[in-house]
Amino acid sequence: MKRAIYLAAAAACIAGFAGTLYLIFYVTPIDRLLLFNQKIFYYHIGAAWMLLVAVLTCGVASLLYLLKRQSRHDDVARAAGELSVLFGAIVLVTGSIWGKAAWDVWWDWEARLTISLLLWMTMVAYMLVRKYGGPGSERMAAALGVFGAINVPLVYFSVSIWRTLHPQTSVVPGLRGSMRVGMWSCVALFGVFYVLMLIPRIQAARNERRLTELREQALDAGIIQ
Amino acid sequence: MDFLRHVATIAGKDLRVELRSREIIFNMAFFAAMIVVLFSFAFLKEAKSGLMVVVAEVTPGFVWIAVLFSATIGMGRAFDRERESDTMRGLLLSPAPRAAIFLGKAAGLFLLMAMVEVVVVPMVWLFFGSPLFDDPVAMGSLVVLATAGVAVIGSVFAAMLMRTRARDVLLPVVLYPILVPLFIAAIKGTSAILGDMPDDAWFWIRFLLVYDALFVVTALWTFESVVIE
Numbered sequence: 001m002k003r004a005i006y007l008a009a010a011a012a013c014i015a016g017f018a019g020t021l022y023l024i025f026y027v028t029p030i031d032r033l034l035l036f037n038q039k040i041f042y043y044h045i046g047a048a049w050m051l052l053v054a055v056l057t058c059g060v061a062s063l064l065y066l067l068k069r070q071s072r073h074d075d076v077a078r079a080a081g082e083l084s085v086l087f088g089a090i091v092l093v094t095g096s097i098w099g100k101a102a103w104d105v106w107w108d109w110e111a112r113l114t115i116s117l118l119l120w121m122t123m124v125a126y127m128l129v130r131k132y133g134g135p136g137s138e139r140m141a142a143a144l145g146v147f148g149a150i151n152v153p154l155v156y157f158s159v160s161i162w163r164t165l166h167p168q169t170s171v172v173p174g175l176r177g178s179m180r181v182g183m184w185s186c187v188a189l190f191g192v193f194y195v196l197m198l199i200p201r202i203q204a205a206r207n208e209r210r211l212t213e214l215r216e217q218a219l220d221a222g223i224i225q
Numbered sequence: 226m227d228f229l230r231h232v233a234t235i236a237g238k239d240l241r242v243e244l245r246s247r248e249i250i251f252n253m254a255f256f257a258a259m260i261v262v263l264f265s266f267a268f269l270k271e272a273k274s275g276l277m278v279v280v281a282e283v284t285p286g287f288v289w290i291a292v293l294f295s296a297t298i299g300m301g302r303a304f305d306r307e308r309e310s311d312t313m314r315g316l317l318l319s320p321a322p323r324a325a326i327f328l329g330k331a332a333g334l335f336l337l338m339a340m341v342e343v344v345v346v347p348m349v350w351l352f353f354g355s356p357l358f359d360d361p362v363a364m365g366s367l368v369v370l371a372t373a374g375v376a377v378i379g380s381v382f383a384a385m386l387m388r389t390r391a392r393d394v395l396l397p398v399v400l401y402p403i404l405v406p407l408f409i410a411a412i413k414g415t416s417a418i419l420g421d422m423p424d425d426a427w428f429w430i431r432f433l434l435v436y437d438a439l440f441v442v443t444a445l446w447t448f449e450s451v452v453i454e
Contacts, residue, residue, distance in 0.1 A: 118402065147447070
């Protein structure tokens with residue numbers, strides 16, 4: 001039953017991607033300034049939202065893990081941590097393409113770009129600790145997840161102030177009509193996509209953990225060498 | 226009151242060990258000074274008068290990068306000592322509260338960093354003619370708050386990584402992303418002092434106060450649940 005629901009949701013998600021492509025390329029108007037280049041914005045914003053959602057999921061799950069010491073919370077944190085790196089990479093790549101079209105530079109130390117980069121780097125650090133921390137790295141990673149999530153508003157605030165002390169050159173278009181619909185349907189679609197990716201990754205993390213535990217038990221019992 | 230006495234005892238112990246061996250402080254201070262000198266090569270330009278001057282806008286960066294990098298080597302070593310002779314176990318078995326142990330270690334690191342700053346800040350002032358001491362109250366507050374933040378967060382991660390094989394490699398990796406807001410505040414605050422904009426400087430000092438308060442609470446809580454076995 002669960003499997004059927006999951007597969008139905010996955011099929012809906014694929015249909016949704018096709019739907020948003022139609023929406024983006026046929027329904028929404030061509031942008032006055034950026035012309036066709038603006039189309040990348042819809043997927044960019046979807047991925048950016050999911051980056052934030054994934055970081056916060058990871059932070060909350062890490063907090064629960066440190067509080068309750070139940071490995072299922074750690075599985076969620078791990079899955080969300082990986083996904084935040086994925087969505088962060090999508091945000092940065094699409095953002096760079098957008099930046100090249102809009103401002104003719106691949107990168108600019110504008111507030112939002114900087115915030116995304118810093119969030120992404122925190123999550124890369126999280127993955128590095130998980131990978132190279134050795135035994136007991138779950139708790140270290142969890143602590144980093146909690147610190148990272150608490151850091152989000154501080155990074156947001158400090159970088160925004162840091163940049164607004166300087167004149168801003170970016171033009172954020174005011175969205176109306178079908179552009180607005182297109183944006184929010186992309187955000188919703190990426191939300192579904194995120195949940196669909198999160199569930200199997202949590203299960204994989206749990207299976208991996210159980211396998212390690214079983215192997216240790218078997219070693220203790222002398223069944224395997 | 227007892228709590229503060231425990232904190233002072235542990236910080237005092239760290240300082241006494243350091244003052245007898247002097248292996249961290251001289252190396253930290255030299256490393257910080259070396260970073261400042263290296264930076265000057267990167268940012269020197271020739272002025273119209275024919276003198277070599279440093280680009281004025283970048284001097285706050287010299288101070289804070291030197292402090293942060295040298296602190297990283299210091300904090301790793303401060304916890305290595307506890308690991309080498311397994312004295313962390315002794316500390317944890319002592320009747321001092323866990324929070325006091327943590328704050329004592331952080332206070333020790335704070336004092337070490339302060340000694341490095343006593344070298345680095347005048348050095349930048351002397352070598353590059355940066356008017357860092359024009360507003361001593363603001364500069365002092367900025368230095369104390371930023372140093373406290375680095376010492377607290379650094380102590381949490383250094384303590385966590387104590388038993389890890391790749392600890393020297395992982396410490397900067399986990400530490401720097403969390404320290405970015407502090408770093409921005411310290412650099413922008415120093416720039417504001419150099420640019421004679423006291424309102425901006427005090428804004429960043431208040432920001433550091435919030436940052437420190439937030440992470441002291443988080444650090445105390447994580448130290449309890451992560452380091453203590």
